[in-house]
Amino acid sequence: MYSAYRKIFRAPGALGFSSAGFFARLPIAMAPIGIVAMLSQTSGEYWLAGAVSATFALTNALLSPQISRLVDRKGQTAVLLPTTVVSVIAFAALIFAANRDWPAWTFFLSALFAATMPSMPAMLRARWTEIFRGRPELNTAFAFESAADELVYIAGASLSVGLAVSLFPEAGMVASTGFLALGTSAFLVQRGTEPKVRVVKEGIRQGSAIWLRPVQIITLALIFVGSTFATAEVSAVAITKELGRPDTASLVIGVYATGSFIVGLILGALNPKMALQRQLLIALTVLALTALPLLVASSSVALLAAAVFFSGIAISPVFITAFGLIERRVPEAMLTEGVTWVMTGVGIGMAFGAFLSGWVVDTFGPSNGFWVSVFASAAAWVTVAVAQNTLAGERASSPELAPTS
Missing domain, CATH: 1.20.1250.20 (MFS general substrate transporter like domains)
Incomplete structure (x- = not known):
């Protein structure tokens, strides 16, 4: 089994973009539950925490295909760079608003803009497809990505809640935002594997x-x-x-x-x-x-x-x-x-x-x-x-x- 996965990572740049992409997609699992953990502690209102988290999740679900459509037309770097910057700034605003106990509408507004976070699993699969299109190794690469997705959901949610509970309410969201910014940056600088x-x-x-x-x-x-x-x-x-x-x-x-x-x-x-x-x-x-x-x-x-x-x-x-x-x-x-x-x-x-x-x-x-x-x-x-x-x-x-x- 090991040899099959070793083979796909021999492709130039594969290990680099896959490693960066793993960290860049952690916010998929960390952000929704991180928002709940943060706002439920800072505001004391679970309905508000759930509503802001749902606003982010549903808006992201609607925006992600449109962002990916632009990626197909303009390229990953051209689209992911500005959308990620907007998302990171909005997450930072949400964290600051929660810490300073700003009005509830600022939470929802920040969540709406944060939803420009791109679909990193799709970007990763697009790069694998560019490398192995029409070859059996592509199925192995997709299997690895599906397993990585599972690992993200296993570790991401637990990490986000654990940080918020053990350190301070905003800790999970700070880590999630950091992974988004640094992981996506590391992913985008690897232009050699960009489709x-x-x-x-x-x-x-x-x-x-x-x-x-x-x-x-x-x-x-x-x-x-x-x-x-x-x-x-x-x-x-x-x-x-x-x-x-x-x-x-x-x-x-x-x-x-x-x-x-x-x-x-x-x-x-x-x-x-x-x-x-x-x-x-x-x-x-x-x-x-x-x-x-x-x-x-x-x-x-x-x-x-x-x-x-x-x-x-x-x-x-x-x-x-x-x-x-x-x-x-x-x-x-x-x-x-x-x-x-x-x-x-x-x-x-x-x-x-x-x-x-x-x-x-x-x-x-x-x-x-x-x-x-x-x-x-x-x-x-x-x-x-x-x-x-x-x-x-x-x-x-x-x-x-x-x-x-």
């Missing part, structure tokens, strides 16, 4: 990637998949609290991501030859089947942790094959935007999943929250199953393109 811009010839209009059927199908499927993430978190917190062990919630959530992390690394090393749309359907089948034991796993923390571990093993395979399909079915000039739309789908799913599972827990009890995972994973399976022929098609037709240096 070339493929310019649409004059007189030909280029639409958005979201109008392509494969992007719509995969984004919809991952909205359902994303909802299973939030359901696992909400239900784990509710069940462990009911069991009188609220301190074990973070452990259970960490186990969920750990299973996905391990299987993702193994799948990337094996690099199966089966058609990607079939691999995605199989991964979603596993996701749906492993959701069922969650319904009877609320009697003990150990049983819950075991069921959650197995329910997470299909997450990375879903991501790996989904992004692989995007790379193969979306025109090269729309790749970054296409990947970002799929990630936006995950974010939307997490938002809806958190709301719906919270309502189910409040209405029917903690043990029933996982029904959202069962229905969501089944819906994702149906979405991909009925679209197998579409996903098996050729790369979507694109406007005539001319690469630029």
Whole structure:
């Protein structure tokens, strides 16, 4: 397994941009929970902290595809530099406003501007694609990125909350902002691996990637998949609290991501030859089947942790094959935007999943929250199953393109 990953990092510049990108994307996990940890302590109002965090997360979900579309047209450096500067300044303003107890509207305004934070996972996958387009190593690279995403979510949220609680309320957000600024800077100075811009010839209009059927199908499927993430978190917190062990919630959530992390690394090393749309359907089948034991796993923390571990093993395979399909079915000039739309789908799913599972827990009890995972994973399976022929098609037709240096 080690040799497969060693091979992709032999490519010139791969280790450098991947390392920088890992730190640059930590704010994806650190910022939303960091805002809650910071404002809940400085203002004492959880509703305000949650509202500001939701404002940032939802605005970022809407802006990210548009920023990535500009990246496809103008290049990573030209777009990421100004958007990151705006985001860093806005985060700094939010931290200062919280520290100085400024009016609540300043929190929301800062969160809106901070949402210009670009989608670093999409930028990383675009660079890997530029290096390994059409080669089997690309699947291994995507597997590594999916595993890295899991690691970010395991470590990022815990780090953000831990700093805010152990040091001072703004500590998590200070660290998150620092990672964004320094990580993105280190990423952008590595121009040798930056994807070339493929310019649409004059007189030909280029639409958005979201109008392509494969992007719509995969984004919809991952909205359902994303909802299973939030359901696992909400239900784990509710069940462990009911069991009188609220301190074990973070452990259970960490186990969920750990299973996905391990299987993702193994799948990337094996690099199966089966058609990607079939691999995605199989991964979603596993996701749906492993959701069922969650319904009877609320009697003990150990049983819950075991069921959650197995329910997470299909997450990375879903991501790996989904992004692989995007790379193969979306025109090269729309790749970054296409990947970002799929990630936006995950974010939307997490938002809806958190709301719906919270309502189910409040209405029917903690043990029933996982029904959202069962229905969501089944819906994702149906979405991909009925679209197998579409996903098996050729790369979507694109406007005539001319690469630029």
